[in-house]
Amino acid sequence: MRMVLSGVAAGAVMLSAGAAFSGGIVTNPAQLMSFDRGTGKLWAVPSGQPLTSYLNQRLTSYIAADIASFEPPDPCFPPVEAWNFTVAFDAQYHVKSTFVFEVLLGVMADLQCNASVTSSTNGAPQPLVAIKPTH
Numbered sequence: 001m002r003m004v005l006s007g008v009a010a011g012a013v014m015l016s017a018g019a020a021f022s023g024g025i026v027t028n029p030a031q032l033m034s035f036d037r038g039t040g041k042l043w044a045v046p047s048g049q050p051l052t053s054y055l056n057q058r059l060t061s062y063i064a065a066d067i068a069s070f071e072p073p074d075p076c077f078p079p080v081e082a083w084n085f086t087v088a089f090d091a092q093y094h095v096k097s098t099f100v101f102e103v104l105l106g107v108m109a110d111l112q113c114n115a116s117v118t119s120s121t122n123g124a125p126q127p128l129v130a131i132k133p134t135h
Helices: 002-021 077-093 098-110
Strands: 025-036 041-046 052-055 114-120 126-134
Touching (some): 025 098, 041 114, 077 098
Parallel strands (some): 052 126
Antiparallel strands (some): 025 041, 025 114, 041 052, 114 126
16 A cells, blocks of 8 residues: 555656646737736736736846837826836846836736736746736
8 A cells, every 4th residue: 555655646746846847938918907916916818818817026027118119198108118217227227126017017907008928837827937018
């Protein structure tokens, strides 16, 4: 009986280890829907897919948007300008303004802005690798 249980336990470890490395990195255009600063969960609807949860994390890269594609009165224009300012500020001063990006993610989700979302397909919510506002 011990041999059977040991075999089952070893198999379970191997399966879970394989699952940990089996995911990939994907980039999708998505409409932001909701952001919870307390948990870091971002909810978005990737193009042609159902509502998906992403996990904003310390390693997430925040990428500047192509501001030329936004025009007033687009409600996403002001937070995207602030986003780009923060990206430039962080690059100039070698800091990471996570708090500001989290506030902006909340505002952009409330406005249902669009973004290019790069994530790891491991787990739910999917770890957010990079995000870039888009029009």
